Amino acid sequence: MELTNVMLSQSQMSSKTVPRQLWDFRRGMATARVLCQLGLDHGLGLDEVLRHSGLGQAQTEDPRGQLEALQEIQLIRNLVNLLPQRSTLGIEAGCRYHVTTYGLWGYAVMASPTLGMGISMASRMLNQTFSLTTNEVEQVGDQIMVTYHSDHLPTDVRQFIMDRDRAAVVTLQREILGRPLAYRAILMRRPEPEPEVIEAYTQLFGVRPLFNQAQDRSLFAAALMHEPLPQADPHTAALCEQMCKRLVDERGARTGVAAQVRDRLMRTPGHIPDMEEISAEMGMTSRTLRRHLTAEGASFRSLLEEVRSTLAEELMTRATLTHSEIAERLGYADVTTFIEAFRRWRGVPPSEFRKAQGVVRPGAGGPMRRRFIPR
Structure with a gap:
């Protein structure tokens, strides 16, 4: 909001x-x-x-x-x-x-x-x-x-x-x-x-x-x-990318084309590119990119889910964003789609995951110094 x-x-x-x-x-x-x-x-x-x-x-x-x-x-x-x-x-x-x-x-x-x-x-x-x-x-x-x-x-x-x-x-x-x-x-x-x-x-x-x-x-x-935020500072954007890359790498290392694709998915905060965009940047067609990934035992969808699931968990437990804010930052069209995806990853909805982690849902408790009223 x-x-x-x-x-x-x-x-x-x-x-x-x-x-x-x-x-x-x-x-x-x-x-x-x-x-x-x-x-x-x-x-x-x-x-x-x-x-x-x-x-x-x-x-x-x-x-x-x-x-x-x-x-x-x-x-x-x-x-x-x-x-x-x-x-x-x-x-x-x-x-x-x-x-x-x-x-x-x-x-x-x-x-x-x-x-x-x-x-x-x-x-x-x-x-x-x-x-x-x-x-x-x-x-x-x-x-x-x-x-x-x-x-x-x-x-x-x-x-x-x-x-x-x-x-x-x-x-x-x-x-x-x-x-x-x-x-x-x-x-x-x-x-x-x-x-x-x-x-x-x-x-x-x-x-x-x-x-x-x-x-x-x-x-x-x-x-x-x-005013839209352009994420224009290259140094800061690069550091954010490195920080997120370390998080994802902790879940499992990748090599080859799969590693390049996964790294690209984390490069621009607030904008996760699609397969066509990434394949164009890599100088190949989406079909060729898909073939490379298949040869490495990976797929674009699995890499995207890997990045999204890792960042989602971290944003819920460490940055404590609302579900709508997380969905927006991970490139989902709406919060319902994000909740369904999270249930698929973890077997439980985000609210239950947060409860199990002892994380209070944003706005559900604790003092609020200010509240925001849309015009």
Whole structure:
């Protein structure tokens, strides 16, 4: 569902009373690796960055590991205390959170048909990100207004986290759009900082922020919400492809033409090509491609099902999209067709699979900070 208007589910909730579950959730270890590398790049030792966090190097290297929000805050506190002269450190940190840092959630956002649908999904599943601030998104006239809240955070790390989270959003937007988002205005509650910090903000957002404002806000044209996402950044698209390829390879290796076809099926998030398209790209007819696959004991349909089934399971358990969103990203005409296919793969419908995995269906439980109302 595309976001065209947003209303708060808790009327004008104060940022000082943000429920802990909206920010104090367990998060992927990738954020710890980003923060540790930031410290290392500035000459710190790993033990210094990890001090008092309860984390060791082995834990940070676990690809499926998680840490508590308060552990991440301690990592940030260590960076702030050890590098007090780096007034733009939060901005630098946020620019290191790329689409691929978020794993399958990043892939799901990148595969969204429009910016509005990507923001809708991202906002609903904030606990799949590394955000410590919370935000509200609303349409006011012809513009979108995003308000960031941070008063629930410790004062000694609050500005770093605000800078980090806003820079991470800008980085994500740039990568899924393939270009910078055109902001109309950037509002900040903080007092006007030194010129080099103002310059860093201006380069990040593309406009000079206004300081001493009542809220921390970003404003941009509502028309951008309807803009198709082109997956235009080749580097990010390639990394997403590699990430998905590793997932599928774990289920069984392929060689020859079958491997080429399967890799091509994963190359473009949000668009799975058909056999005619792939055979043309490979410089052969679909009949010749079918003959090659048959000789290798494979078929185009089996490869397509292999890719779809693997990504479907991952998107349900790790990115927690709705069934309709998954169907859309895997190239199904409608959700019913996807549900029938999943039942064929797993012997149970998606809802039962999720229940067996202990995954709550999106929207079926837990607090919702915002709900989306179609115009």
